[in-house]
Amino acid sequence: MDTLLDIQGLSAGYGPAPVLRDVDCAVRAGELWVVLGPNGTGKSTLLKSVLGAMPWTRGRIHLLARERGEWEARALARNVAWVPQGFEPAEGFSGLELVLMGRSPHLGLWGLTSASDEAVAREVLEELGVAYLAERSCEAMSGGERRMLLLARALVQQPKLLLLDEPTAFLDVAHQVGALERVRARVDAGLGAVAVLHDVNLAAAFATHVLLLRDGHVLARGPAPEVLQRERLEALYGVPMEMASAPSGARLFAPRTRWTAEGR
Incomplete structure (x- = not known):
């Protein structure tokens, strides 16, 4: 690889x-x-x-x-694409326009998006389950919705x-x-x-x-x-941890507290 x-x-x-x-x-x-x-x-x-x-x-x-x-x-x-921790100003843009910003590195001299670029953006929005945000103003979105658009913007960079x-x-x-x-x-x-x-x-x-x-x-x-x-996570966070295995085989972790120890 x-x-x-x-x-x-x-x-x-x-x-x-x-x-x-x-x-x-x-x-x-x-x-x-x-x-x-x-x-x-x-x-x-x-x-x-x-x-x-x-x-x-x-x-x-x-x-x-x-x-x-x-x-x-x-x-x-x-x-290389980047999804930042914080939000950037996006007032005045629709969801689709925000996501299309991710196509900027691939655009020509005039920086104009094509029908193909828009198709890529809409496909990613659909993939993430937020196609309904395409025409919505960013000012009218929740923090979670804008977070999904930042991921979509990164993915359309390909x-x-x-x-x-x-x-x-x-x-x-x-x-x-x-x-x-x-x-x-x-x-x-x-x-x-x-x-x-x-x-x-x-x-x-x-x-x-x-x-x-x-x-x-x-x-x-x-x-x-x-x-x-468990031991490494306890050393990492400085708190006692519990580890369990789900029926699916997945491992689950949780901090051990006075309340969990007492079975509450």
Whole structure:
């Protein structure tokens, strides 16, 4: 499998004290890496460093076998798509217009979208179950609906590598599962993806590989079944954890509290 992202000895962060320290990770086509860790441990910093939005103080980043600094912005956008954690201003745009922004790296000199571009955008909206948002104004959407449009915008870029910073924030359970199902389906078809999540059970359900970050260091990395173990999650979050197996074979994790211990 092709290595899409290769991070070696990365240290990065704000000011003199790095948030990340000596992080190594390699993402290949057909892999969905989920990054887990406490707040403030450098998960978003990792993705921003890959994008070039965060300078790093030490280490190397290769994207599609080329040094990160060799990529011109437009060429990078044809290969790497980004779903940000926060919302960008989208007033005055319809859902379809917002999603079509993802076609920008592929447009010609005049930057005009074609019927083919619109067809791709509508197909992705249908795939994500939000085709009804195509004509709706972004001002009239919920946070969850706008989150789904940001994912749709990234998918219409037709990237080789997809970076997602908390893509399930603001989504109900059905849309969390639906969004990650579509990402995983594309990963199984050859896409590479890295997603920052806070839900360990979603990571267990969808990730092929997991990276655990604590205090800016890699606590563990590798195939999801090997990394997602009770002892490692207790070390990651500093709370006692319970692990159970569902009849389907899925592993489920939950914090152990006084109330769960008492059977309430």
